[in-house]
Amino acid sequence: VVVQPEQPSAAPATGRPKGTLNVARWGEILQAAGEVFDEKGYQAARIEDIAARVGILKGSLYYYIESKEDLLFALSENAHTTGLTAIVEDPELAAADAPIRLGAFVLRWMEVLAANPPYATVTDREVGALSGERYELVMAKRNELHGFVRGLIEQGIADGDFDPATDPGVATNSVFQMLNATSGWFRPTGRLTIPDIAEWYRAFVLRGLAAPSA
Amino acid sequence: VVVQPEQPSAAPATGRPKGTLNVARWGEILQAAGEVFDEKGYQAARIEDIAARVGILKGSLYYYIESKEDLLFALSENAHTTGLTAIVEDPELAAADAPIRLGAFVLRWMEVLAANPPYATVTDREVGALSGERYELVMAKRNELHGFVRGLIEQGIADGDFDPATDPGVATNSVFQMLNATSGWFRPTGRLTIPDIAEWYRAFVLRGLAAPSA
Numbered sequence: 001v002v003v004q005p006e007q008p009s010a011a012p013a014t015g016r017p018k019g020t021l022n023v024a025r026w027g028e029i030l031q032a033a034g035e036v037f038d039e040k041g042y043q044a045a046r047i048e049d050i051a052a053r054v055g056i057l058k059g060s061l062y063y064y065i066e067s068k069e070d071l072l073f074a075l076s077e078n079a080h081t082t083g084l085t086a087i088v089e090d091p092e093l094a095a096a097d098a099p100i101r102l103g104a105f106v107l108r109w110m111e112v113l114a115a116n117p118p119y120a121t122v123t124d125r126e127v128g129a130l131s132g133e134r135y136e137l138v139m140a141k142r143n144e145l146h147g148f149v150r151g152l153i154e155q156g157i158a159d160g161d162f163d164p165a166t167d168p169g170v171a172t173n174s175v176f177q178m179l180n181a182t183s184g185w186f187r188p189t190g191r192l193t194i195p196d197i198a199e200w201y202r203a204f205v206l207r208g209l210a211a212p213s214a
Numbered sequence: 215v216v217v218q219p220e221q222p223s224a225a226p227a228t229g230r231p232k233g234t235l236n237v238a239r240w241g242e243i244l245q246a247a248g249e250v251f252d253e254k255g256y257q258a259a260r261i262e263d264i265a266a267r268v269g270i271l272k273g274s275l276y277y278y279i280e281s282k283e284d285l286l287f288a289l290s291e292n293a294h295t296t297g298l299t300a301i302v303e304d305p306e307l308a309a310a311d312a313p314i315r316l317g318a319f320v321l322r323w324m325e326v327l328a329a330n331p332p333y334a335t336v337t338d339r340e341v342g343a344l345s346g347e348r349y350e351l352v353m354a355k356r357n358e359l360h361g362f363v364r365g366l367i368e369q370g371i372a373d374g375d376f377d378p379a380t381d382p383g384v385a386t387n388s389v390f391q392m393l394n395a396t397s398g399w400f401r402p403t404g405r406l407t408i409p410d411i412a413e414w415y416r417a418f419v420l421r422g423l424a425a426p427s428a
Contacts, residue, residue: 041255125339163417169404170411174418177395178388185387197384203377204388208422 028054029064030078033071034119042072042126073134076123079116080141086112087148098156102209103202105149109179110198121183146172153209162209175205242268243278244292247285248333256286256340287348290337293330294355300326301362312370316423317416319363323393324412335397360386367423376423389419 032053036045047068051061065071086108093104113120127138150172156162179201186194246267250259261282265275279285300322307318327334341352364386370376393415400408 040257043254044258165414165417167406167411167414170406170414171418173395173399174392174415177398178392181387181391181395184391190383192381192384197381200379200381200384201388203379204385204422207424208418210421 025054025056026064029061030071030074031117031119034075034117034122037072037075037126038119038122042068042122042129069129069131069134072123072126073130073138076127076130076134076138079120079123080138080145082116083109083112083145084141087145097161098152098159099161099206099210102149102152102156103206105152106175106179106202106205107198110182110194110201113179113182114194116183118183121180124180146176149175156209160211163211166209171209239268239270240278243275244285244288245331245333248289248331248336251286251289251340252333252336256282256336256343283343283345283348286337286340287344287352290341290344290348290352293334293337294352294359296330297326297359298355301359311375312366312373313375313420313424316363316366316370317420319366320389320393320416320419321412324396324408324415327393327396328408330397332397335394338394360390363389370423374425377425380423385423 029050032050033045036049036053039045040049045068047061048058050071051058054061086105089101089104093101123138127135127142130138150168153162153166153168153171157164157166157168182194182197186197192200243264246264247259250263250267253259254263259282261275262272264285265272268275300319303315303318307315337352341349341356344352364382367376367380367382367385371378371380371382396408396411400411406414
C-alpha cells in the first residue's frame, strides 16, 4: 500500500485514503474489507461488518474512507499493481522467442497469484461495482496485463511457433481464466503444489498453442 | 422445470415448489431470482426485489417457496440437470478413443453453456450458500460431471494418447474453468461465434494434453 499522508483529503478518486493516517491500520482495514466482500459479496457487505472485524467503530473507519467503494477501489488498485509486476522481463528474456516468453510469464503469474491474499479474486468478480472513472482506471491496468500476453501470442503466430488459426484475444482470455481460477479449487493439502501446477500450465498452454507443423 | 403439483408441501428440501402452482409463473420467478442473484449477489438479493421483477407481491412469492434458498437450490438443480445431459454418449462414441470422446464432450458442453440463461453462472458462484443436504446434492451432480471428464483423461493417459505427467484432477478443473468462463468475456458482436470458440477449445485441449511422443 502506497500511503501519501500529504495527499489532500479531496482525492478519493485515486483510491488513496484521505488525510493523515495509521499505515498499519489501513492495511488491516483493507484486509478486513477484502474478507468481508469475499464472504458476503460486495453489495451485501456493510461498513459495520468491516469495522467490527478490525475492532474499530464505524465512525473511525470513515476517517480513512468516504464510501465502501473506496475500499473496493483500493483493493483493486493494489491487486492490479501487484499483477503488473508479472509483465516485467529482463532484456535477455524480452529478446527470446514467444514460447519461452509466454512460458516464463505463466510461471511468474502463478507466483503472483500464490502470493495474493485468499480474497484477491473478489476484485475481479466485483469490478463492475466500481463507478465510471475508477472502473476505467482498473480496466486500463487489466488491459495492459492482457495486452502483454496477447502480444506474446501474436508474436508466436507471426514467427510460426503458434497455430495461425488461434485468435489471440480468445487465447489470452482462456489462459487467464484457467490460471486465475486455480485459487478456487486448489487445496494446499493436495498432492500437487502451486509450482507443480504452474509447470503443468506452462506445458499445457505451449503445447495447446503450438503450430500443427511445429 | 419439472413441476409435480401432487408433491406435498412439506418437501422443500427437494427444491420443488410447494403446493399446487402456476407452472409458467414458477418459470418467471426462477428467471427473476437468477437475474437478481446475478446482479446483486445472493446475500444482498431480497425476496421483495424478485417479487417486484415478476410483478407479484412478496406474499404471493411465498406461495411457491419457503425461503430465498429454495430459489437458489431450484436454479442449481436445473443448471446441473441440464449440464448432465452433456455426458450422454451414443454407443459408438462411448467405444471411441479418449481424444475423440473428450473433443466431442468439449463441443457438447459449449452447446449447453450457450443454451444457458445469462445468469447461469450464479449457481456456481453461490453454491456455498446452500445448506447441508442441498449443498451435498448439488455437489454430487457436479462431481458426476467432473468425474466423467476425469475418466476420459485417465483413459487417454492409460492408452498413451495423453501425457502421463498430467494430473487428471488438475486437467479436469482447468478444462471446466476455461470453458465455463466463456460467458464472462464473450460478446455476440465479436468476430467469433460460440461454435468457433468451441472448435478452438477442442483443438487447444487435445493438443495441450497430447503425449509428447504422440
